[in-house]
Amino acid sequence: MKLLTANFLSCAVKSCKSSPAAFPLHFRDAELASTSVPYNPVLLTNLLPRLDWPALVTSSKELGFTLPDSKPTFPALTRPSDGGEVTPALGEEQETALRTLHRVLMETEVVEGKMVCGSCGFEYGIHQSVANFLLPSHLV
């Protein structure tokens, strides 16, 4: 599971949905791997406004990454329909910052481990990079 995905998931137990402690889920015993994902600045810069940054900082810290405390801002890049260069061009510093985000958000996979709800304590297993959110029948 990607670190990016964790930003869009909370506990599957219905009574936890309204609890602030159910998001983000906390990584435990995480084994990480890096996968190669094509760098896509158009996707990243346009997706960034949709992220819950404080939650991302928390999740990243649990996996050993340090992100800036406040959300970095980038221009929303566009891809011309004629297939030309993505615009506008980023400065060197922004390019480096965006590539770091790409590495953390898109390329980091939690291969094995757990995600734990801060509200009910339920542990969701991650196995072979796939997190399992099926609940036992007494929690449905």
Place this chain on the structure above:
Amino acid sequence: MDADPRAERSLAPEPYEEHYVHHVYDKIASHFSATRYKPWPIVHKFLSDLSPGAVGVDIGCGNGKYLNVNTDIFIVGSDRCKHLVEIAKGHSVTQDTITSDILCPPQRSHRFDFALSIAVIHHLSSAARRIEAISSILGLLKPAGEAKALLYVWALEQKTSRRGWDEGSAQDVLVPWVLSKQFAESKKGEPHGAADAVEPIFRYYHLYKNGELEENVRSAGGRVLDSGYEKDNWWAVVEREPRSE
């Protein structure tokens, strides 16, 4: 002939779906996946028209055939069947997949720009559960005007298909899947002949009649923006009902 599902309907919906849907996909995952590779045109267009950076869900993503249509968006694909999720995960490096149930989604409420649910809702075995499933999908979307979902279900009206159902046929059916030998798991120690004689496996479907999907969407608190029929299926593009405050 399709088996008559009513014989077994003394079972509660959960164990019934466990037997006639979840268990079936677990068994047929590899074979099923090998037959599902061509994106349907309306789904393809829905995904291609989304803005870059859009974040959505594909509820019941199966083998993940829609995950790579548009790589400028991000999709969290999910399926109840672990085997299919594993296949989907291997199909896409940009997107992600998780194992989860449509009625207990771990995806955050009201956070998503779009949702897809292709050939899923018809597997729930009562009207109340189908409406609950649609309501669950709508609950993941941002407010009306900002987000929409595309839903697909199998149609009752398909007299030109090899199934031959049409208006007036039974809507709750068990449809056989004949597992080809290549994909049948032969258990250790089982004599070879037993694996050769492959029995059909039955999947439960509720076949939707004209107008029924739209009706279910309204009961679930949604609004239909567009709908139609394509190749033996009913589809609808829907959004959350705007709050009247």
